[in-house]
Amino acid sequence: MACALPHHPLFHFLLLFLLPFSIVARTNGTVAVGTSITANNKDTPWLSPSGAFAFGFKPLEEKNLFLLSIWYYKIPDQTIVWYGHDGVPVSIGSKLGLTVDRGLVLSDPQGKELWNSQLILNNNVAHGFMNDTGNFVLVRSDSVNLWESFKNPTDTMLPTQIMEYGGVIFSRLSETNFSQGRFQLRLLQDGNLVLNTRDIPSNFAYDAYYNSSTSDYSNSSNSGYRVIFDDKGVMYILRRNSEIVLIKPQGTSFPATEYFHRATLDFDGVFTQYYHPKTFNSSTKWTPIWSQPDNICVDIGGGEGSGACGFNSICKLNDNQRPDCKCPPGYSLLDPNNTYGSCKPNFTQSCLEDDINSAEDIYDFETLINTDWPTSDYEHFSPATEAQCKRSCINDCFCAVAILGDSSCWKKKLPLSNGRDDNVVNRHAFLKFRKRDPRTLPSPLPSPLEGRLDTLVENDMEALNDWKRLERFLMVAIWCIQEDPSLRPTMRKVTQMLEGVVEVDVPPCPSQVSFTS
Structure with a gap:
């Protein structure tokens, strides 16, 4: 017992x-x-x-x-x-x-x-x-x-933590990948607290999309030298003259006692302070108090880097004022597992002579409202109508998208950066796409030479990207196997046709017997 x-x-x-x-x-x-x-x-x-x-x-x-x-x-x-x-x-x-x-x-x-x-x-x-x-x-x-x-922070600051000048925290690469991401918060030597994107391999910092404006080149005692997150959950920049500059926006209030606080540079590039009650139930979650910047989709600028989202992507704030990234029509994610990454076109844009001469038959536009990639311009003209803007882009083999606003037209080429969809943009984007592309054609085996060349080369991207040359080579091959030997070209002429010196006429189709035998 x-x-x-x-x-x-x-x-x-x-x-x-x-x-x-x-x-x-x-x-x-x-x-x-x-x-x-x-x-x-x-x-x-x-x-x-x-x-x-x-x-x-x-x-x-x-x-x-x-x-x-x-x-x-x-x-x-x-x-x-x-x-x-x-x-x-x-x-x-x-x-x-x-x-x-x-x-x-x-x-x-x-x-x-x-x-x-x-x-x-x-x-x-x-x-x-x-x-x-x-x-x-x-x-x-x-x-x-x-x-x-x-003193060795990652992506978060906690109450009583101090960042000295020269200090830095990095965002995660994604919500579940804890490697250092594209965004960083830094207290610069000049006293400014900044948020910026960076090139990950080199750690080169691009232009800031948030700046505390706490530097004073004329009098260094007015410059910031510490970021302090005090025990009451208040975050501020301390100037050398002991003046305090609050980081939170004006008018922001929050509970200080009986709550956990943290300030995190989230993977999407937004620096946010959250609070969480110390007494809780299973449904209690972190609540944001304030964040910087107000609208990362439009606040990120500069001529370098991809912006809040990846290259060729479009950023739009969701209902929680956080950035969502999406690929434009005719584009898809380079990495299907990273929705905040870069997008690639699902078609080939070519500057071959035949494409240039037939551009209006081959290409068309998708119209996107209040959308722009403001840092990808290479040509600009004004005044311009919608028809003039489209015509200029469709006949320009380098043009990937044309932007129309205030009677002006801007032409842009790949890769597109800093894409945003927002009411403040107030411009129309005419996104160029190929009406038909060999890589997007259906794959069933065609009946005999239906004009389907893609089935012959399958996944040979080099051949698909040089479509006109592939077509010429195939026509030469058909000339060489003509049933009537008198129609077959000499080796000299074959060489000239392959090199493009001699024009290749469309060969007559071999008889059905040739295929079945």
Whole structure:
């Protein structure tokens, strides 16, 4: 028979005292040197004292993949606020250890090192600590912080976090891909806080689409030098003269106490502050307080980069004032899994002589209202009517779209950038498309030479892109197999026809007997 537990208070004190040290350590936020945690669905992450935040391996939607990260632990929406290893997921069985000389060390299941906290030599770690602010720190024996997640941010800032000048946070590549994306928030050396797009491989920064205007070249004491997210959830730029410049738009108010706050540069390029009640139910979600910029679709400009969406794409704000990206008619996503990526035309636009001479028979336009790609111009004329604008584009083999507005016509060529669909545009876009294209023709095998050449070359894109030459080569071949030998050309003439020196007449069709035999 099972024994009943005694109710004496001393017994409960002794029971608490005898709990394993590892469990106690996980509830007071301290992580001892030599402690490790494994990527699986069993190990408890390192928790902050109140359990508000966790540090460890967050399971991802993909089976057996984990992200080394810090996340909100108590609320149902366990939002990630920091991640290591450049946002690259690790497989089940990977391990994170806390070492005395190297700090945090991440290794794969075979023991190969993947990432570490890059401590300065001879700064021995005494312990780690997961704060209730969401900041994980490595602490020396004299209580000096050797490393902290707040000074190595990813896409999010939390209350009590400070960004010094030169600081930067990056968006994710997509909602589920934690690699660094195309957008960044930077506090420049001149004191301006800016949002800009960038070229990912080179990290080259394009023109800013938000600027705090907190620099003063005539008097540097008036320039900003810190971005502070205070413990009440207020974010501001601190000038060197101690003046405060709020980042939130004028008139914005929000609850400060009993709420979690975070400011995230989302994957779509919008920098947003959110709040979430600390007392919650399963339906409670993060609520946006303010965001910058107001309309990213029209606020992104400049002559470089693709804009809020990918090249040849169109940006439009949805009901939540967030950007949605879509491909224009006749275009499709370059990467079907990335709706915010670039679009490619589903047809071939050619400058071959026959296409130029027959442009009005081959091409037509799709009209898009309040749509423009304002940074892709290469020609402009005024005054212009709709008919003149269309005619100029359709007879120009470089023209991909013509824009008409204020009696002016702008012609643009691929790739198109900074596409936007918005009432403030107030222009018509005439998007050029090919009426018929060999790559879009149906595929059933034709009856005999119906004029269907695409079935002969199938997926040979080089041949499809040089359609007229393919047609000439095929006609030469038909001349060479004429049933009447007297009709077959000499090798000299064959060479001249292949090179285009001699015009190739349309050959007579071989008899049906030739095909069946």
